[in-house]
Amino acid sequence: MSNRTMASLMRRAKVDPMDCYQCGKCAAGCPMANSMDLNSRQIMHCTQLGEAAYNKLISSEAIWLCTGCNVCHERCPHDVDIPSVIEQARYDAIEKGKIRRKSKIFNDIFLTNLKLTGKSQEAFLALIYNMVSLDIFQDMNSVPHMLRHKLVSVLPEFIKNPKEVSNTMEKSKEWGKAEK
């Protein structure tokens, strides 16, 4: 999209950057703030700086580490919808190919599973993710327990009509294109 700017991002997020008075209550409650290159207060500061800070915001790792827990928005004394800003920043990052490596791997595998079967395939998601991301042994010590107690299936499971889901996913993508 041509108008990927801070102004358009904030319009889509339905947030006025000047509503934030930088008190930092959001970052104080954020479970991920310690690991973020930009914490929630700094993200709002970027939006106030406008176009100059646009690239900094959408290239940050923070927007991919946000768990979407909504603590920031709930505790904000001025009701600033920070998760909405982060969500729109992610869409812009995707558009510009700036998506965090591991997030891209995880989401791509998740959505491919969904497209093929209509369901999330927990076991396959974890297994393929480990191979592609090279975190081969992540969570693998739980596998014997899961198999013994039939907590995961060794074969993928399908919903009644996976085609409906893949059609919905394809059509969803067309809306984005139409906006351009």
Added chain:
Amino acid sequence: MMKYSFFPGCSMGSTAKCYRLSLEYVCRQIGMDLYEIDGWNCCGATSAHVMNEVMGLALPALSLAKAEKNFPHLDIATGCAACYSRLKTAAHHCKNDAGVRYQVEKTIGMPYEAKREVLNFMDIFGTEEAMTAMQEKIRRPLKGLKVACYYGCLNVRPAAITGAPDRENPMTMENIISLSGADCIDWSFKTECCGGAHQNDATTETRPLVDVIIRNAVANGAQCIVTACPLCNMNLEMRQKEYERIFGTPRIPVFAFTELIAIAMGAHWNEIALDAHYTDASKIIAEAIRAGKEADVK
């Protein structure tokens, strides 16, 4: 009338086996009917709404539209916090924004009017009718069992969508668990985030979140934690050996909240697959049942 359309979600068929079995057990006991949505699909959490805004609304709306078509007079029940959040968000936007509704209906190729509510099982079991029905079926109270009720994020937040009356210190789960005779502890981390799906793709950043949740529950005297979400349950429970090794985190059994109710109603160990848990809970449960019987005799 306790009848609901039921959106099970993907985990209910796999990793949340104990949750599903106990949920169905409790429903059978109190005469609550769940009608599984015919041809339901994954709500897309967590990837769909992260990658594409319309997809994040259309995927849950597809299942909701089917529920509306098959059971137009029933509210929709779901047991997973992420499914609940996505379904409820889609319903909320379709109900309040004609533009979004038009976009969603075009995308899923079905009408969807968002007439019925999306509810989680705390809403459902927390009603007076359900609480009374459950109370009548309690056969062996779990006396003295110290329970930490963990809500996580999405069952409560964002309050504008969930309508949760108390976003910092919700008490619905405590009210329900109290029926089992167990004691619910007061603690600080009941609505903290478990990391959700980021426990897969941002492990070093999210592992400490669970460490502090478990530590706070144990520090306040909990013998077990109960959850109302398959993913919260898995995140709190599955990697406890790893947490013990890395952070020295204490180990503690983690249940779905329906499991404790089912046990107190007299469910057999195998009937609700209690041995499928990662941390052995047989000792604390047996002790609570024994204490319950002794109190009964007195």
